[in-house]
Each structure stands twice: as C-alpha cells, then as structure tokens.
Amino acid sequence: MREELKGRLAGTAAAVVGAGRSGQGAALLLRALGANVRLLEAKAENVSADFAARATAEGIEIMTGPHLPEYFEGMDMVVLSPGVQAGKIRALFPIDAAPEVISELELSGRYAKGRVLAITGTNGKTTTTALCAHVLRHMGLRVFEGGNIGTPLADHVLSGDEADALVLEVSSFQAQNCTTFRPEVAVLLNLSVDHQDFHADMEEYLQAKLNLFARMEDEDLAVLPAEMRDDLESRHFTRARLHFFEATDRFECDRLPGAHNQANMEAAFQALTRFGVTERDMREALDTFVQHPHRLERVGETRGVLFINDSKATTVASLKAALEAFDRPILLLAGGKYKGGDLEALAPLLKRRVRAVCLFGDSREVFEKAWTGIVPLGWEPNMQRAVEWLMERAEQGDVMLLSPATASYDLYNNYKERGEDLRRIFRELS
Structure with a gap:
C-alpha cells in the first residue's frame, strides 16, 4: 500500500458483509487503512482456514451465522459484497445511526490511482474487459485488469503497484452501491434479463448499471449500445459525452466468433480511442489476443x-x-x-x-x-x-x-x- 494511505481511516468502524474474494479484499484494505473491521459471513464454510488465520493476525473480527442487528451497532461504514442485497442489510441498522453503505468497488476506487475504464452490461463484460486490457498492454501501458473478474480492485490498492490504466469489469451489484466512483470511460455493452432473483425488476437492474455513469463529467466518455439509444438519451443519466456503437465487421479475430463479439470488439475500440488506440493498433493486438476460458x-x-x-x-x-x-x-x-x-x-x-x-x-x-x-x-x-x-x-x-x-x-x-x-x-x- 502507498505510504500516504496508511491510517487514512483510523478510528473508523467498518463492517464487511460477505467473505468472497471482494469481501476479503475489502476487509484487508479497510484494516490497512486503519479501520476497525468486522467481517460478517452467513456460511462459516465460506471462510477458509488460511484467510481466517490471516484476518486474525491482522486484527479483523470474523463473525459467522445469521446477520444480527447488534453486529451493525456503532458502525460508520458497511461494505457489501456482490450479491448481498442492500435492503435486507439496511433493515438491521440502528434507526438513529445508520452507517454509510458502499460496495468494494466504491471503497477501493476512493484510493486507487490511474485512468479508469469501466465495463458493464449483461453479457460480454469479461471478454471486453480482457480485450481492452490486452490492447492497452500492447500499447505499452501498465494495466491493472480486474474488478468483478478475477482480482478485486482492493487487492491492487493494497499491493501498492502502479498502473497507468485500471480496466475494470463492473457488475450491477458493484455499480448499485457506488456513491463517488467516477470512470473516465465507461461502457454499457447490452442489457437483457438477468439477476431477477436479486433485482426487483428490469428497471431496477438497468438503474443499477447506469449508476456507474452517474458521476461522470462532460470530459468523460460513455460508450453505449445503439439499440438502446432512444431509451438512454431520454434518461439524462450522465453528463459524459455519449457515443453509441453497434456490431461492425471492421475487426476480425477467429478466437472471438459471432455477431456479439463483433459488437464487443467495436465497443472496446470506441472506448480505447480515448487512450490513443488506432484501428491499426487494435488489429495488431487482436492477433495475439487469447480469450479467457469458459467463454466459447x-x-x-x-x-x-x-x-x-x-x-x-x-x-x-x-x-x-x-x-x-x-x-x-x-x-x-x-x-x-x-x-x-x-x-x-x-x-x-x-x-x-x-x-x-x-x-x-x-x-x-x-x-x-x-x-x-x-x-x-x-x-x-x-x-x-x-x-x-x-x-x-x-x-x-x-x-x-x-x-x-x-x-x-x-x-x-x-x-x-x-x-x-x-x-x-x-x-x-x-
């Protein structure tokens, strides 16, 4: 961790709900920032022995089993892991002293350095995130690739590593609980039915995605699907400059088959132009791109x-x-x-x-x-x-x-x- 961040949250009481990778990263980051940290996990088996030992050594309190109102008394901040519903947790807060509720992405984004390219949508997030990171590395930039994919942003902040660009996959869960997070470039790839076991309806799901764009400014860039143009232009959900994309055949890659990947490549290119990437750069990088596993x-x-x-x-x-x-x-x-x-x-x-x-x-x-x-x-x-x-x-x-x-x-x-x-x-x- 960068020296200037140590002790930044001294005296703060924080609870992290959920002990997955992002929850673990959030707990360790909060502790490194000087906060007093309590990690809450409903299922004891989700807390590995290795992490429990590390957390204990770091002074993190772990509590497993049902979440109880008393666990949130005196808390200044609550960090929710992806998939944890904010409404259910807020119902447990003290009426007269409710803590701030944020996602791990919001927490980590407050302390991360580097230009942020954030990618959300229902499908294609991981492929497009990986492709953008690959192209930027091809251009010689130092890149952190993570977020909802692989490595939480908290781990990057903790590492103290420097990056020119932070290329982040962002889920609706993460975006929904952001309050200050502001990407320089943000991409919405598409929207279709998903996570209806979590979000009340499709409107709430879309609003969660669009919250990623809510704090962007005039000089920022929002890359959006052309098929949603009429709906999105009527919402006034961001101050960023809007660019609408659709699938084209200008880029080819045999490891990225199908029209949906044509759209992913076009969205990636439009986002990457902000970093000086040309069509020639894109084509050269595609020659060496390797798709992440489990995706076609x-x-x-x-x-x-x-x-x-x-x-x-x-x-x-x-x-x-x-x-x-x-x-x-x-x-x-x-x-x-x-x-x-x-x-x-x-x-x-x-x-x-x-x-x-x-x-x-x-x-x-x-x-x-x-x-x-x-x-x-x-x-x-x-x-x-x-x-x-x-x-x-x-x-x-x-x-x-x-x-x-x-x-x-x-x-x-x-x-x-x-x-x-x-x-x-x-x-x-x-």
Whole structure:
C-alpha cells in the first residue's frame, strides 16, 4: 500500500458483509487503512482456514451465522459484497445511526490511482474487459485488469503497484452501491434479463448499471449500445459525452466468433480511442489476443464432434449469442439454476441450428415447457450422462456446445467448475 494511505481511516468502524474474494479484499484494505473491521459471513464454510488465520493476525473480527442487528451497532461504514442485497442489510441498522453503505468497488476506487475504464452490461463484460486490457498492454501501458473478474480492485490498492490504466469489469451489484466512483470511460455493452432473483425488476437492474455513469463529467466518455439509444438519451443519466456503437465487421479475430463479439470488439475500440488506440493498433493486438476460458472456448474435437465450453453463458441472451456463433449443427447442453429470460423466443433459432438438446441438473420443467416439440429434447441428472445422451445422436461435424443459460449452483460451486467438468468429460471421450 502507498505510504500516504496508511491510517487514512483510523478510528473508523467498518463492517464487511460477505467473505468472497471482494469481501476479503475489502476487509484487508479497510484494516490497512486503519479501520476497525468486522467481517460478517452467513456460511462459516465460506471462510477458509488460511484467510481466517490471516484476518486474525491482522486484527479483523470474523463473525459467522445469521446477520444480527447488534453486529451493525456503532458502525460508520458497511461494505457489501456482490450479491448481498442492500435492503435486507439496511433493515438491521440502528434507526438513529445508520452507517454509510458502499460496495468494494466504491471503497477501493476512493484510493486507487490511474485512468479508469469501466465495463458493464449483461453479457460480454469479461471478454471486453480482457480485450481492452490486452490492447492497452500492447500499447505499452501498465494495466491493472480486474474488478468483478478475477482480482478485486482492493487487492491492487493494497499491493501498492502502479498502473497507468485500471480496466475494470463492473457488475450491477458493484455499480448499485457506488456513491463517488467516477470512470473516465465507461461502457454499457447490452442489457437483457438477468439477476431477477436479486433485482426487483428490469428497471431496477438497468438503474443499477447506469449508476456507474452517474458521476461522470462532460470530459468523460460513455460508450453505449445503439439499440438502446432512444431509451438512454431520454434518461439524462450522465453528463459524459455519449457515443453509441453497434456490431461492425471492421475487426476480425477467429478466437472471438459471432455477431456479439463483433459488437464487443467495436465497443472496446470506441472506448480505447480515448487512450490513443488506432484501428491499426487494435488489429495488431487482436492477433495475439487469447480469450479467457469458459467463454466459447474450443476444448477440442473427438469422434468428429467439436466441443465448445461456454459455461460462462449464464443468461438466455448469452445462449442466443452462442447459438448464432456456429454454422455447424449443434448438440446443446443446457440447464441449471434458472435466472429468468424468454426461452420460448429461442424456438426459431433452435429449429435452425440445433440437432438435439439435453438438459442436466435443475430447471428441467422450465426448459421443457418452452422447448418441448421444438427439437429432440432429453434430460439427465448430470453433465456426464447428458453428453453421453447427445453423443448417441451426434453426426460428423456437429458441435457439442455447453451454453447453459443458467447459474451453476445446482451441481457446481461456480461456472468454472462446470466448464472444467466438460473438459474432463472430453478427455475421457478422447
């Protein structure tokens, strides 16, 4: 940590709710800033022994189990981890002395140095964040890449490392609880149904995303999807200069297939122009860009079937984009914790692109209601058996596509585990 930050929050009492990566980072950052810190986690198993030992050594109090009103008495600040609903936590606060409620991104942003490029949206955030960071590194800049992806911004602030640019993926959870965070460039890639188990409705979801832009000034740049132009221009949600983008064919990268990635590349380029990136720079950087795993990732080919790992596709919109990315017949693996979205609207696309679907895990009834009679449809309790079911119907040249349109928490701890399971199955078949 930079020397001038030490002790900045001395005398402050702070509670962090949630012990995931961002919660851990927030707790350690607050302690390094001099605050008295209490970390609250509902599930004791989410606090690893290694972190518990480090937190104890740092003087961080850890409390597990149900969150109780007395835990928030005397607190000046409460930092919420992604996925923790502010309303439920605020209901536990003292009536006459409610603390400030912020996200880890807001906390860390107050102490981070570097030009900020922030990227939000329902789909494509991780790919676009990684691409922007890659291009800026290609230009010779020192880049921190993180936020909702991989490394929390708190970890970067704690490290004391210097960066010319902070390229951040931002979720609706993080953006919703920002109060001063101001990017120089912010991108909204798209908006479709997601997190309806968290947000009250689509309007609240959109407002959470737009809060990322709320404190930008005239000299800042907001990059926005052209299909939302009429709605966004009528909202007056930011003072930043607005630039609307849409998919073009000016950039090509065989590791970024499909129209949705054409849009992602265009949005990235428009944002990067603020850093002096030219079309030539962009093309040169694309030649060496490597996609993050679990996003339309080519696993390999066996028995004439190409296996694609798109486990990060946790929404119906991301499934649609994946189906549109291939011109070969598709064997689709779908199912899991359904988060909302119009599955029935995919029927015409399924008829054109999909040879068969095998569901696995939860939400069987939701998918069957929408897709029965559209394509051959099966269900198995796990992915291993679902792949076997589809391989019995496979033909030379097919694509085995894991693009579940759901969260993974029915069978796996996260989407990464789900993607790794497909890789394991592929290796056994090969």
